[in-house]
Amino acid sequence: MHRNKQIAIILPDTLQSIGLQSMLADYFPPVEISRYSTFEALSTSGNDTFDYYFTNASLFVLYADFFLPRRSKTMVLIDNPEGGNGLPATNHIPVKASQEVIIEQLEQLFTGDGNGISSENNKELSTRETDVLQLIVKGSTNKEIADKLNISLNTVLSHRKNITTKLGIKTVSGLTFYAIMNGIISGDDIEL
Amino acid sequence: MSEVVEEHPSLIPVINRFGIHLGLGDKSVKAICEEYRLDCDFLLTVINTFLNEEYFPEKKLQTFHTSQIIDYLTKTNQYYQRYQIPNIERHLGSFISMSTPGNNTLNLIGKFFSSFKEELTSRIEKDDRSWFPYCLSLSEKLKGYPSSGQFEALHLGTEQRLEDPIEALLADLKSIMIKHLSGDYNENLCYAVIFAISSLEKDIKQHNRIRYRILTPMVSAMEKLCI
Numbered sequence: 001m002h003r004n005k006q007i008a009i010i011l012p013d014t015l016q017s018i019g020l021q022s023m024l025a026d027y028f029p030p031v032e033i034s035r036y037s038t039f040e041a042l043s044t045s046g047n048d049t050f051d052y053y054f055t056n057a058s059l060f061v062l063y064a065d066f067f068l069p070r071r072s073k074t075m076v077l078i079d080n081p082e083g084g085n086g087l088p089a090t091n092h093i094p095v096k097a098s099q100e101v102i103i104e105q106l107e108q109l110f111t112g113d114g115n116g117i118s119s120e121n122n123k124e125l126s127t128r129e130t131d132v133l134q135l136i137v138k139g140s141t142n143k144e145i146a147d148k149l150n151i152s153l154n155t156v157l158s159h160r161k162n163i164t165t166k167l168g169i170k171t172v173s174g175l176t177f178y179a180i181m182n183g184i185i186s187g188d189d190i191e192l
Numbered sequence: 193m194s195e196v197v198e199e200h201p202s203l204i205p206v207i208n209r210f211g212i213h214l215g216l217g218d219k220s221v222k223a224i225c226e227e228y229r230l231d232c233d234f235l236l237t238v239i240n241t242f243l244n245e246e247y248f249p250e251k252k253l254q255t256f257h258t259s260q261i262i263d264y265l266t267k268t269n270q271y272y273q274r275y276q277i278p279n280i281e282r283h284l285g286s287f288i289s290m291s292t293p294g295n296n297t298l299n300l301i302g303k304f305f306s307s308f309k310e311e312l313t314s315r316i317e318k319d320d321r322s323w324f325p326y327c328l329s330l331s332e333k334l335k336g337y338p339s340s341g342q343f344e345a346l347h348l349g350t351e352q353r354l355e356d357p358i359e360a361l362l363a364d365l366k367s368i369m370i371k372h373l374s375g376d377y378n379e380n381l382c383y384a385v386i387f388a389i390s391s392l393e394k395d396i397k398q399h400n401r402i403r404y405r406i407l408t409p410m411v412s413a414m415e416k417l418c419i
Contacts (some may be wrong), residue, residue, distance in 0.1 A: 169368060169372050177301070181368075183295075
């Protein structure tokens with residue numbers, strides 16, 4: 001399961017900003033987008049955990065101290081394709097390009113360093129998670145699991161959460177079938 | 193009316209629940225409601241919420257009479273029991289028998305489905321035996337009250353709904369098939385099963401929205417008035 005992409009759009013042009021927002025939401029979900037009309041608004045928000053930044057050329061130049069280190073995560077909107085020359089090598093979108101071209105550019109940006117986001121998405125359960133799964137399926141309560149494995153209740157809860165995320169299965173019966181299908185427990189251990 | 197149904201064939205079971213049959217001709221929704229003596233407003237609201245996930249006018253739905261809502265929920269229950277469940281079972285049965293006999297995964301999926309069916313059946317029985325009659329008796333008791341005052345107290349307790357076990361089971365069933373199926377299987381029948389499960393899932397989601405966000409708050413408001 002992918003984490004939402006956190007995106008900041010810093011553009012004074014409201015229509016441009018909303019248009020970009022809706023394109024991102026339509027074509028590249030799941031995204032969480034914050035829009036700022038000025039750079040000050042972004043810095044006063046105090047939020048510096050965005051995965052991607054969208055801004056225009058003049059803001060990029062004006063606040064180069066901020067954007068240059070984040071260059072690989074920043075997309076600059078430029079008015080005409082030649083106008084980008086003054087900028088150091090950056091990702092940019094010519095705003096007058098057709099929708100397809102813009103989408104392609106966006107795609108490149110997102111696939112460029114997609115590994116940072118998806119690397120945690122490891123499908124296989126860890127050994128500990130498998131232990132927890134076995135106990136869940138046998139009908140143990142969270143408290144019992146914690147005692148048996150000598151871990152805290154919170155750890156059990158976070159293992160359960162990870163199991164559900166990795167497998168996409170929420171209910172105990174669903175997990176039971178998954179466990180049998182994958183030989184994590186044998187069907188004789190529990191009654192169905 | 194026919195235009196809407198042509199565009200959204202998934203509405204056919206919904207209008208059937210209201211007793212409307214196909215062969216709609218060019219009649220308007222209003223004409224059909226008159227013909228079948230239906231509350232046009234209620235029919236439209238149900239159809240609109242069914243088609244549009246975002247559209248859910250709680251206030252408006254709560255102004256309808258308890259018996260209308262219960263009647264609709266009862267009919268959807270019947271529809272699950274008489275058609276959708278047997279339908280999935282049929283597909284699932286041939287899916288399992290037409291695929292490689294040795295594929296144990298499929299048998300397990302069959303068992304998982306049976307356990308889901310048990311859950312759903314027991315909920316429906318409970319609805320028919322106690323929950324729905326109870327709701328109706330409450331509204332019967334309050335007959336004398338002006339109906340507008342009845343729903344003043346309804347803002348409370350909306351979003352505190354827990355995850356519905358039936359919905360969760362169905363979602364897991366689908367997810368197990370899509371993400372974790374292994375071995376040889378018959379692709380065409382597998383798609384039929386998943387498709388049938390998906391449409392049941394969608395229908396139950398709609399049913400649950402009305403159940404938890406309309407009926408439940410209505411009942412708790414009526415309970416307050418009865419005390």
